[in-house]
Amino acid sequence: xxxxxxxxxxxxxxxxxxxxxxxxxxxxxxxxxxxxxxxxxxxxxxxxxxxxxxxxxxxxxxxxxxxxxxxxxxxxxxxxxxxxxxxxxxxxxxxxxxxxxxxxxxxxxxxxxxxxxxxxxxxxxxxxxxxxxxxxxxxxxxxxxxxxxxxxxxxxxxxxxxxxxxxxxxxxxxxxxxxxxxxxxxxxxxxxxxxxxxxxxxxxxxxxxxxxxxxxxxxxxxxxxxxxxxxxxxxxxxxxxxxxxxxxxxxxxxxxxxxxxxxxxxxxxxxxxxxxxxxxxxxxxxxxxxxxxxxxxxxxxxxxxxxxxxxxxxxxxxxxxxxxxxxxxxxxxxxxxxxxxxxxxxxxxxxxxxxxxxxxxxxxxxxxxxxxxxxxxxxxxxxxxxxxxxxxxxxxxxxx
Ligand code: SR1
Ligand code: MG
Numbered sequence: 001x002x003x004x005x006x007x008x009x010x011x012x013x014x015x016x017x018x019x020x021x022x023x024x025x026x027x028x029x030x031x032x033x034x035x036x037x038x039x040x041x042x043x044x045x046x047x048x049x050x051x052x053x054x055x056x057x058x059x060x061x062x063x064x065x066x067x068x069x070x071x072x073x074x075x076x077x078x079x080x081x082x083x084x085x086x087x088x089x090x091x092x093x094x095x096x097x098x099x100x101x102x103x104x105x106x107x108x109x110x111x112x113x114x115x116x117x118x119x120x121x122x123x124x125x126x127x128x129x130x131x132x133x134x135x136x137x138x139x140x141x142x143x144x145x146x147x148x149x150x151x152x153x154x155x156x157x158x159x160x161x162x163x164x165x166x167x168x169x170x171x172x173x174x175x176x177x178x179x180x181x182x183x184x185x186x187x188x189x190x191x192x193x194x195x196x197x198x199x200x201x202x203x204x205x206x207x208x209x210x211x212x213x214x215x216x217x218x219x220x221x222x223x224x225x226x227x228x229x230x231x232x233x234x235x236x237x238x239x240x241x242x243x244x245x246x247x248x249x250x251x252x253x254x255x256x257x258x259x260x261x262x263x264x265x266x267x268x269x270x271x272x273x274x275x276x277x278x279x280x281x282x283x284x285x286x287x288x289x290x291x292x293x294x295x296x297x298x299x300x301x302x303x304x305x306x307x308x309x310x311x312x313x314x315x316x317x318x319x320x321x322x323x324x325x326x327x328x329x330x331x332x333x334x335x336x337x338x339x340x341x342x343x344x345x346x347x348x349x350x351x352x353x354x355x356x357x358x359x360x361x362x363x364x365x366x367x368x369x370x371x372x373x374x375x376x377x378x379x380x381x382x383x384x385x386x387x388x389x390x391x392x393x394x395x396x397x398x399x400x
Contacts, residue, residue: 004060009033010031012043012055013030016029019099023047027047027049028047031045039064039247040057042055043056053110057105057107062171072167075105075165076100076105078247080097082163082224082247093134095110095112115236115237116236117231118231119264122352123275131241132265132290133239133297136294137299139258140303141306142223143223144223145306146223148222148312149310150306150310168250169248173214173217175346176346177338179347180341186347188349190362193344193363200345209380210377216253216331217252220252221251225251225253227250227252228245228246229260230264230339231261233246253328253331254331255327255330256331258295258299259333259335259337260339262333262336264343264352266372267343267350269288270366271350271365274361289392292392296385303325304318333379336376337372337373338377344366353366
């Protein structure tokens, strides 16, 4: 068996050549490193006819931090399991996995020419209508399909054990629920937000709610989640989506995946005044509210339809499903708040805020995101889907 080694460009080509049947045997291959993610190395391998595949290799540490933060490289095999499981439940909803090698911690994935990463599409003002609905449908299928609604008791428990992901969950636990709620050296508090961060660290009511969310994250095994579902983990094209980067996948509360998508749409909403002119920014902010509305609406519709087919007569009851979805909504708001806070003052930020060039405008947008995240956590039980959309629409109308 080959031992693990870190791929050079040439090694990545050889790996693709060995496991991908789409290349002509005689065609020369070229590799370029394309990943700008925090954790792994990602290569695009192309032949002279323009056929391409992606090679993703996990390092035994977090790439953006270095060897000081070791992290299991078996996350590659775990990602493969999540992609396979989700892919069976939502055909076309995830990036196709072509090969996995646990020893080399490497995946071979389809290359999506003509698709764009959702975050990029949002930042460049591309038309992304239909994407949120497609993602809502995908989420309903994978979350329902791995939940107690669909699975028999013993099968569900076996799945929870088979798909456990302790090291990556610990990373999430640290960067979501620990560091951003104290003055920690790993945080990256933006210039100008020091006193906002200090005020947040002193907010005991907020920390109480975050503690409750942390316990939901740790203890609730509702469904197999993607685990890091931000807009940088979704390829989009004309109303379609393909989810990728599932290495953080684990059995957890559904609201964690839904909340992260909502949060990243709201981070974009908060940052938009820093991108383009005021009129364009306002129109795009209204479009983000529509995205959130569609995501939740289609998720709920599809989940209700699927629940009517549950093998459990108890869980088929519409009132039970309605209660369940209400709980998922509340969790989603809370987890959305934690994502917004950690993406503003924690270790891993987002381009929607950080890449705003005007310093004063960037600071305002970051402050808006921090405030909104805090409100979502504190008010999660009082905000309905319609209430959230109306609230965001008011903010957009008033330029807040
Ligand atoms: C230490 S950095 C951790 C973050 O990077 C990944 O992209 C995930 O979002 C994770 O939370
Ligand atoms: Mg990722």
